[in-house]
Amino acid sequence: MKTILAILFVAAPFSANAITWKVIGACSETPLYQGTAAADLSKSVGDNTIQIFDANKVNYTGVAEGISSVNDSPVGLDAVEVVSDTLMRAYGWCYSVNGKVPLAMPHKVSFTSQNDELVWFYAYSTNDKNQWIDMCVPGTKIKPDQFCKK
Numbered sequence: 001m002k003t004i005l006a007i008l009f010v011a012a013p014f015s016a017n018a019i020t021w022k023v024i025g026a027c028s029e030t031p032l033y034q035g036t037a038a039a040d041l042s043k044s045v046g047d048n049t050i051q052i053f054d055a056n057k058v059n060y061t062g063v064a065e066g067i068s069s070v071n072d073s074p075v076g077l078d079a080v081e082v083v084s085d086t087l088m089r090a091y092g093w094c095y096s097v098n099g100k101v102p103l104a105m106p107h108k109v110s111f112t113s114q115n116d117e118l119v120w121f122y123a124y125s126t127n128d129k130n131q132w133i134d135m136c137v138p139g140t141k142i143k144p145d146q147f148c149k150k
Contacts, residue, residue: 019116021052023070026091026122026139027148032071033058039111045097045118046106052118064107067093073122074147081124081144089124089144094136096121101136122147 022034037052046064053060053067061069068075070093079091095106096119102109111118124144125135139147 017114019048019111019114019118021118022120023058024119024121024138024140025071025073025147027143029140039114039116041111041113043110044107045095045102045109045111048111049095049106049118049120062093065105066107067095067120069093070120070122081146086129088127090127091122091124091139091144091147093120094123095119 017038018036019039020034020036022031024030025032033056035052035056037048037055039048040051043051044064046066049067050062050064052058053062059071060067061075073079073093074091081089081091083089094101096102097109097111098117099119121136122139123136124139124142125137126133
């Protein structure tokens with residue numbers, strides 16, 4: 001029993017010194033990328049994201065202010081789904097920290113501890129009759145054909 005406790009006390013600091021992170025696309029809950037990383041708590045989520053993505057060779061386009069593409073995901077008009085004459089969905093990358101989507105851009109948000117979880121996910125915002133009715137809805141909820149059908 002003492003051996004088990006000693007192992008837990010030795011291992012605990014290692015797991016507590018790194019945030020967990022993952023990147024989820026539009027078509028599957030299975031992460032495209034995932035891992036742990038020691039975050040610089042004095043820097044923004046955006047700055048930490050760039051550092052994490054670069055260190056882990058994530059194929060992305062973006063800056064600390066936001067990620068526009070991962071694995072060559074569509075951007076601009078290619079990231080718009082026209083559902084009807086009055087309904088469309090605009091897709092892009094959103095993030096959450098500890099399961100909550102901040103209202104601020106990632107360069108304006110900071111982690112609070114090394115126990116935080118960062119998730120980047122391909123999401124949509126819906127426009128119905130020129131009114132935005134939601135934002136950052138994970139694409140996996142509907143798995144849109146234009147991104148997921150092979």
